[in-house]
Amino acid sequence: MGVSDVVRYRVYELVVEIASASPESLGFCASSTILPQLLEELSAEDVLLRVTSIEMVTALAGSPHGRQYLAQQGVIDRISNLLVGADSDPLSGLYLPGLVKFFGNLAILDSPQQICERYPAFLQKVLHMAEGHETTMVGVGVDTLGVLGSNIEGKQVLQKTGSRFHNVLQRLGEHARSAPTDLRVRCLDAMASIMFLPPDQHTDDLLAMAESWFRSLCSRPLEMLRSIASQPFPELHCAALKVFTAIANQPWAQRMMVDSPGFVEYIVDRSVDPDKDSKDAKFELVKALINAKSTAQVFGNQHYLSLRAYHREGPYYVRAVSTVAVEGAE
Structure with a gap:
């Protein structure tokens, strides 16, 4: 770890991966002093090192036992204080996204x-x-x-x-x-x-x-x-x-779609979707409408049948066009 900052953070990365595996692994990493040392890096003077430390701690927070450890060590409160103090730090733009991502992950996990x-x-x-x-x-x-x-x-x-x-x-x-x-x-x-x-x-x-x-x-x-x-x-x-x-499954939105001139026709018009991803996205919209309970009532019989036909034919359906041969034509 004394070779360089790069090597030190590679070691931190490895230790975080090990600590995330199980509570027992976390206990070994914490007692080795390497994990506590990483937590101290959150206050590093070098902003880039601080950014990297926040990323590592965010990875550790991905496991329930990792979040519990960080809470016990007061790390979540420390990161909250960094967030509060960011307004007075001209370099906060470098690490602020990492702080927000940390709490965003906590919010969705807990x-x-x-x-x-x-x-x-x-x-x-x-x-x-x-x-x-x-x-x-x-x-x-x-x-x-x-x-x-x-x-x-x-x-x-x-x-x-x-x-x-x-x-x-x-x-x-x-x-x-x-x-x-x-x-x-x-x-x-x-x-x-x-x-x-x-x-x-x-x-x-x-x-x-x-x-x-x-x-x-x-x-x-x-x-x-x-x-x-x-x-x-x-x-x-x-x-x-x-x-x-x-x-699409919400009645107020369906009423808005029906009341918008030409919108239902736009939904069932395959010619406005030029590529495969667009056709797939349009099909997901039609599928969401078909699966909603209120669609038949809100859209009316004619529009609902058009949606059913579109859904039945699939996203890549091409309507066949017959041609009539004229005698003498090249």
């Missing part, structure tokens, strides 16, 4: 509500990052919101922030329209994660919440997403379709 209540600086920082203008930080904030909003408990945590989250969603809509392509895709993926409700969770409150969130994206969110889906970039096309798929 309990979003408990983590956000115990470490309120985490959620506030995520919202602040998503509202900002610095592309890297916006991306990290957006990704973390997608992780937090991927389950019902996380959605309820976001809902408790009130109008603040509606402002964040409006920024999300702005980023999806005008940011660089990579960030636009990440915003759309986060929207899909946040807006999706499992069929067995369709309570009136949750459905109303999802609809209010969707309407917060912009004045005409369905048309905005359809515009993105019409652009000649497969990654954007598929990401926008993924948002439609996420809300």
Whole structure:
């Protein structure tokens, strides 16, 4: 470990992998003093070393016994303090994404509500990052919101922030329209994660919440997403379709689709999906609609039969066109 920083961190990486294997392995690594030494590196003066240490600790937190050890050693509180103090550190931009990722992983592995209540600086920082203008930080904030909003408990945590989250969603809509392509895709993926409700969770409150969130994206969110889906970039096309798929089983979204001129025709039009990924994404949307209980009633018989036909024919169906031979034609 004394050879160089690179070798030292390779040893840390190995020890974290061993410690993650079992509580017994963790005990050996902790008593060897190597693991405690890694935890001390979280306070390193060298910011790049600190960044690497946070990544290692995040990997250790992937196991239940690893998270328990970090909590017992006060490491989670120390990382929370780093998050709080980041505002006054001009170099925090280098390690801040790692801190947010650490708490994001904790939230999804344990309990979003408990983590956000115990470490309120985490959620506030995520919202602040998503509202900002610095592309890297916006991306990290957006990704973390997608992780937090991927389950019902996380959605309820976001809902408790009130109008603040509606402002964040409006920024999300702005980023999806005008940011660089990579960030636009990440915003759309986060929207899909946040807006999706499992069929067995369709309570009136949750459905109303999802609809209010969707309407917060912009004045005409369905048309905005359809515009993105019409652009000649497969990654954007598929990401926008993924948002439609996420809300397809919710009655309010289905009514919005039916009320939007030409939208149902767009869904069953294969010619607007130029490549295999786009065709697969469109088929997932149709499948989500077919499987939803409210589709037949909301869409009406004619549209519902069109969806059933599309689903039956599959994503790559090509309608045969007969030609008539004319005598004397070459």
